[in-house]
Amino acid sequence: MSILYTAKTTTTGGRNGQSRSDDNRLDVKLSVPGSNGAGTNPEQLFAAGWSACFIGAIGRAAQEQGVTLPADLSVAAEVDLGSDPEQGFFLQARLNVSLPGLEHAVAQALVDRAHQICPYSKATRGNIQAVVSAQ
Incomplete structure (x- = not known):
């Protein structure tokens, strides 16, 4: 096993703060989802x-x-931030993949395989509800 890359960020202020990478290539303001704040939110960054x-x-x-x-x-990602009285806050996601010109069965086979090898898919598997589909 070898580490290919390590991302390093520092965030201050939580959901109403700012996040910056150690190389200054990422410097974003953060806002609570659905607010009128000037920044993005963690769910958008995750998507x-x-x-x-x-x-x-x-x-x-x-x-x-x-x-x-x-x-x-293209991949249109939708990440929901939800709340449930029993489990508290949770995430769920949908990845809608557009592969124009490919037969649907071929496209879906690629999407299914990608879901098995994508590091984000692996990290979330069994932890959040995620639906991937070829459009």
Whole structure:
């Protein structure tokens, strides 16, 4: 096993604060979801990270299966922050993958394989409800 990269950030102020990476390439203001604050929120950042990583995993799956991906491949990620009286706060997610020009069965096979190899999918498996689908 080898570590390929370590992301380092420092956040102050929680959901109404700021987060900055050690190399200053990421510097974002944070706001509570649904507020009028000027910043983004952790759920949006998580959705962006997961969808970007998932595209990489689709690329790996396509390579394994000998499939050429369309140039306009996209992943629309939806991450819900919810609350339940019994379990408290929770996350759930949907990844809707657009693979124009591919047969649905081929596209879904790529999405299913990507969900098995994507590090974000692995990290959340069994911890949150996640639905992935080819559109």
